[in-house]
Amino acid sequence: MPDYMIELRDVTKRYGDLVANDNVTLQIRRGELMTLLGPSGCGKTTALRCITGHNIPDEGRVFIDGEDVTDVPTYKRELGMVFQSFALFPHMTVFGNVEFPLMIRRMNKAERREWVMDALRMIRMEEYEDHYPRQISGGQQQRVGLARALVYRPKVLLLDEPLSNLDAKLREEMRFEIRDLIDRLGITAVYVTHDQAEALALSDRVAVRNAGHIEQVGMPDEIYDLPQTRFVADFIGLSEFLAGTLSAVHTEERTATVAVDGLEIHVPATPEMAPGRKVLFFIRPNDIELLPASQESGINVFVGVVEKKTYLGDRSDYRVRVSEGLELRVQTDGKVRFEEGENVKVHLPIPHCRVIVE
Ligand SMILES: Nc1ncnc2c1ncn2[C@@H]1O[C@H](COP(=O)(O)OP(=O)(O)O)[C@@H](O)[C@H]1O
Ligand SMILES: [Mg+2]
Secondary structure, eight states: OOSEEEEEEEEEEEETTEEEEEEEEEEEETTOEEEEEOOTTSSHHHHHHHHHTSSOOSEEEEEETTEEOTTSOGGGSOEEEEESSOOOOTTSOHHHHHHHHHHHTTOOHHHHHHHHHHHHHHTTOGGGTTOOGGGSOHHHHHHHHHHHHHTTOOSEEEEESTTTTSOHHHHHHHHHHHHHHHHHHTOEEEEEESOHHHHHHHOSEEEEEETTEEEEEEOHHHHHHOOOSHHHHHHTTOOOOEEEEEEEEETTTTEEEEEETTEEEEEEOOTTOOTTOEEEEEOOGGGSEEEETTSOOOTTEEEEEEEEEEEOSSEEEEEEEEETTEEEEEEEESSOOSOTTOEEEEEOOGGGOEEEEO
16 A cells, blocks of 8 residues: 555646745645645645646646546545535435435445435434435534535545634534544545644644745644744744844753843754854743742743733733843743732743744
């Protein structure tokens, strides 16, 4: 068996002068849920349409299950598809809607019934077979859309922003529903979204896209904890970057020091680090420790003053001034422990310090 269920090899797709996918290479493993994540207009749908065959790449090849399908028409690719506007046929029952793809494939009636009921059981809606779309909720309609995509047991399921027409609460429920369904089926799936929380919650791996290309591919925790580019860090919700310069690399300790606005911050070293290089430093607000002013000094412990505190229920948020030009955002669990104007110390634990070398 080939290693990858889907492979894009150096795929370029242009619309006139616009390069919607610029030499994109991506490998999706068998049974994996891969998400294409990126802002609107970055070419996610175009990439998906290259997989489905609705777009023919200008350059490069597309493989499904080891076969070069670049020139194979959509209907022969054995794909299930769910789109944002998944509109069910209003005049057909749930059963009729799910049966439709099997009718097109000229399956006999007894077999159709069996396959449709299998698909309805999969989404726990076998009792709704006689209902019409208007008689069921939006979430149930979306599940029927999924059943319709899965009923003919495709090799691959492709979902293009399938939840973006649903309200926030339902969207969150459906995330788990989709994840659970894909786990049960063991099917390979490609999921397109611009919503980073959705991508992190759903995916085995995420490909973060930016304007026609892929910036980083990784597991959700890698994308979240170790973004490799500023774009990824920014898109994934780490908006506070501090510009600095690498002042030293300590080979023995496997650390380096970054000068940021008068502070010397110790960070984990990486191979591309060299003194003098410009870097972006960041640390998540909930990874910073806030300590009483009486706390001893040490590596990455800095003196500060609380400028602002905000109670957030399960957390408290502080703005702590650590130097004239530098205010750090810190989030701690639970109740407010420090007051505005209070002297404190902040500790930036080395393993949580992140640096992108520019
Ligand atoms: N059929 C088309 N003709 C011309 N331009 C298109 C066409 N489809 C998409 N585009 C453009 O290509 C870019 C990528 O679009 P798309 O793949 O739909 O992005 P996304 O799904 O990430 O929002 C956008 O700038 C879009 O306007
Ligand atoms: Mg799109």
